[in-house]
Amino acid sequence: MSEPEGGKRRVFLKVLGGTLGASAFAYAMAPLRAWTKDLSAEKFLQKHYKELGKEEIQKVIARVERETLEKYGAKVKVKDQKPIEGVEFGYALNLSVCIGCRKCAEACHVENNHDRKTNNSYIRVLEMDQGSFDMARGDAQYDHAVPAPGKYYLPIQCQQCDNAPCVKVCPVQATWKEPDGIVVVDYDWCIGCRYCEAACPYHARRFNWTKPEVPAAAVNPDQGILSNRIRPQGVVEKCTFCLHRTREGRLPACLEACPTGARVFGNLLDPKSEIRWVLENKRIYVLKEELGTKPRFFYFFDV
Amino acid sequence: MCDGPRETREKTMQKDSHVATYPRFLLRVFSGAFDGGARFYVTMTVLTAIALVGANAWAQQVANGMHLTSMTDHVSWGLYIANFTFGVGLAAGAVMMVIPAYLYDDHEMHDVVIVGELLAIASIIVCLLFVVVDMGRPDRFWHIIPGVGRFNWPISMLTWDVLVLNGYLLLNLHITGYLVYTRFRGDKPAKRWYVPFVFLSIAWAISIHSVTAFLYSGLGGRPFWNSALLAPRFIATAFVTGPALVIVLLQGIRRLTSFHVGDGPIRTLTSVMRVTVLLNLFMLGSELFTALYTGGAHAASVKYLFFGLHGHRGLVPWIWTAVILNVASALLLHLPQTRKSLGLLDLACVCAFIGVWIEKGMGLIVPGFIPSTLHEIVEYAPTLTEWKITAGIWAFGVMILIVALKVVLPVLTGELEGKAPST
Numbered sequence: 001m002s003e004p005e006g007g008k009r010r011v012f013l014k015v016l017g018g019t020l021g022a023s024a025f026a027y028a029m030a031p032l033r034a035w036t037k038d039l040s041a042e043k044f045l046q047k048h049y050k051e052l053g054k055e056e057i058q059k060v061i062a063r064v065e066r067e068t069l070e071k072y073g074a075k076v077k078v079k080d081q082k083p084i085e086g087v088e089f090g091y092a093l094n095l096s097v098c099i100g101c102r103k104c105a106e107a108c109h110v111e112n113n114h115d116r117k118t119n120n121s122y123i124r125v126l127e128m129d130q131g132s133f134d135m136a137r138g139d140a141q142y143d144h145a146v147p148a149p150g151k152y153y154l155p156i157q158c159q160q161c162d163n164a165p166c167v168k169v170c171p172v173q174a175t176w177k178e179p180d181g182i183v184v185v186d187y188d189w190c191i192g193c194r195y196c197e198a199a200c201p202y203h204a205r206r207f208n209w210t211k212p213e214v215p216a217a218a219v220n221p222d223q224g225i226l227s228n229r230i231r232p233q234g235v236v237e238k239c240t241f242c243l244h245r246t247r248e249g250r251l252p253a254c255l256e257a258c259p260t261g262a263r264v265f266g267n268l269l270d271p272k273s274e275i276r277w278v279l280e281n282k283r284i285y286v287l288k289e290e291l292g293t294k295p296r297f298f299y300f301f302d303v
Numbered sequence: 304m305c306d307g308p309r310e311t312r313e314k315t316m317q318k319d320s321h322v323a324t325y326p327r328f329l330l331r332v333f334s335g336a337f338d339g340g341a342r343f344y345v346t347m348t349v350l351t352a353i354a355l356v357g358a359n360a361w362a363q364q365v366a367n368g369m370h371l372t373s374m375t376d377h378v379s380w381g382l383y384i385a386n387f388t389f390g391v392g393l394a395a396g397a398v399m400m401v402i403p404a405y406l407y408d409d410h411e412m413h414d415v416v417i418v419g420e421l422l423a424i425a426s427i428i429v430c431l432l433f434v435v436v437d438m439g440r441p442d443r444f445w446h447i448i449p450g451v452g453r454f455n456w457p458i459s460m461l462t463w464d465v466l467v468l469n470g471y472l473l474l475n476l477h478i479t480g481y482l483v484y485t486r487f488r489g490d491k492p493a494k495r496w497y498v499p500f501v502f503l504s505i506a507w508a509i510s511i512h513s514v515t516a517f518l519y520s521g522l523g524g525r526p527f528w529n530s531a532l533l534a535p536r537f538i539a540t541a542f543v544t545g546p547a548l549v550i551v552l553l554q555g556i557r558r559l560t561s562f563h564v565g566d567g568p569i570r571t572l573t574s575v576m577r578v579t580v581l582l583n584l585f586m587l588g589s590e591l592f593t594a595l596y597t598g599g600a601h602a603a604s605v606k607y608l609f610f611g612l613h614g615h616r617g618l619v620p621w622i623w624t625a626v627i628l629n630v631a632s633a634l635l636l637h638l639p640q641t642r643k644s645l646g647l648l649d650l651a652c653v654c655a656f657i658g659v660w661i662e663k664g665m666g667l668i669v670p671g672f673i674p675s676t677l678h679e680i681v682e683y684a685p686t687l688t689e690w691k692i693t694a695g696i697w698a699f700g701v702m703i704l705i706v707a708l709k710v711v712l713p714v715l716t717g718e719l720e721g722k723a724p725s726t
Contacts, residue, residue, distance in 0.1 A: 193439075
């Protein structure tokens with residue numbers, strides 16, 4: 001820096017280097033441009049579901065409907081189904097009659113607007129060895145006629161735990177338990193850290209590794225803002241006991257699809273409900289009870 | 304000893320006010336960051352290039368989705384969280400210079416302790432970047448800012464991690480910033496403005512790595528992580544990698560700058576490592592014994608990691624490399640020849656550093672997911688996108704460290720002073 005000429009050259013080189021560096025950085029970050037186009041200020045600043053007023057939620061719903069039309073070409077009706085007072089949902093599944101046909105998983109796939117390419121579903125069915133409860137001996141990839149001799153079948157979906165590890169670990173309260181017992185996700189609040197996926201002992205959560213693809217004709221237009229509306233890329237989702245159906249008095253899609261009647265769904269607070277009868281009269285088994293998660297999903301046997 | 308507040312204040316009064324010196328300090332530090340010899344420019348250009356490749360890969364990952372990684376719903380964390388975990392250890396391990404310097408009044412260590420603090424700063428920034436690139440929705444980053452978003456504190460361990468990591472970053476920025484600035488002005492640093500923070504940072508260093516361990520060990524559904532030994536293991540490995548890197552770093556500083564580095568600090572850090580490498584191997588052995596002797600489902604991940612499970616052996620080469628490196632470093636550190644040879648010592652440090660990077664990264668995060676909670680086996684091997692982003696972040700971290708050392712050390716040696724500008 002002693003010679004003025006050398007100093008000038010140095011400054012020139014620094015400016016040149018800085019300019020080159022800045023343009024290289026802009027070039028490197030270019031892929032983000034398309035992505036930010038989709039990111040409006042309104043979306044960026046959208047509040048948590050629980051903080052939205054009645055009018056604000058209507059705006060969000062209108063936006064989701066508009067985006068579904070623009071991106072998927074499908075006209076859909078999104079609603080904000082609220083929990084019903086005096087109702088707490090429970091689900092039971094009869095392991096003696098389940099034949100492992102996976103119709104429930106298929107119905108879930110269609111009902112909940114899952115990505116078609118990955119054949120995603122909230123239900124996973126394990127083919128288990130007769131005489132064993134050890135999942136290590138189960139197989140989720142079986143591909144043969146069912147029921148196979150010496151086997152029984154264990155469908156697993158979100159257990160809607162009362163002491164849910166996924167709710168505990170979420171750093172931003174993007175997932176919580178509703179008064180009717182259903183654990184939901186605010187898809188517009190989730191930051192996609194996937195801590196809940198690590199915490200869940202039942203493999204109940206799914207992440208949107210890319211934008212879900214559903215052909216317009218296949219989109220289920222009957223949607224809930226906290227349930228089966230098409231999820232954005234980069235967020236976590238899960239089974240909601242089909243709350244867009246069940247909170248309107250209908251049954252979950254997986255139950256309707258079951259050909260053997262293995263599934264029983266209903267209001268735990270209603271002493272005359274079928275689910276209460278099952279819980280009071282059958283031998284009940286709860287998955288991984290030792291973890292203290294307190295599931296609302298019960299397995300039973302015909303004995 | 305005799306730097307009573309009055310004396311300090313009088314001294315300060317005679318000098319320029321902070322309003323004048325602080326901007327000058329920042330300017331000199333900033334211009335110092337971009338000034339150097341040919342070797343400096345070449346190094347920084349190469350590192351910038353690597354960082355940009357990583358930035359580009361990240362931009363694509365955000366735009367197209369995280370299917371560009373090898374992660375799945377079965378293995379939902381991978382290389383990013385592995386490096387995050389390792390980086391937290393590096394940051395915490397740097398405190399192994401602070402403890403002898405301040406707690407045991409080791410004067411030679413005191414002279415070089417700032418190197419550890421700068422390393423902590425760079426490591427924490429690396430950690431935070433690894434968390435950001437692991438997020439599916441980085442645009443929603445503000446949701447996790449306390450008071451602005453919805454912070455699930457104190458229930459979620461991740462919120463604790465946000466607090467302790469950022470707190471540790473601020474603590475170290477304050478301590479180094481204050482010491483360097485006062486040296487720049489030619490003042491004697493007032494103890495009350497940094498000594499309490501130094502002691503706080505010692506406890507805080509332990510907290511960042513314990514909280515990071517609790518992140519995993521608190522999950523009942525993942526038996527591989529659900530162990531009370533995880534936090535102690537994390538601390539032990541932190542005190543392997545932190546000193547290992549600093550030992551090599553101090554030699555580099557001695558060679559490349561006029562900053563005085565005595566033999567004492569290197570000796571002290573080597574003694575620390577002699578204990579911690581063995582402690583780590585012992586704890587690893589205890590975990591292995593407990594899992595394998597008991598057997599059953601709880602041993603499945605350990606079996607997968609070390610021997611493969613049902614023909615799946617993806618992590619076996621990784622973990623045995625780590626074991627060999629960790630044992631090699633333990634042996635080297637206890638060899639009498641290593642006391643005389645810096646070359647052997649450096650080799651031991653490199654072995655330990657890479658060994659722990661594997662053991663605490665790929666060897667800890669990935670097997671937590673294999674087999675899955677439903678005992679399915681889906682394997683994981685990072686994609687090119689993940690390697691690019693990982694390399695980019697580390698390159699950026701090295702740049703921060705180089706620049707930080709480059710602007711701080713001349714101030715400490717008195718080469719860069721805050722006297723009125725000469726020209």
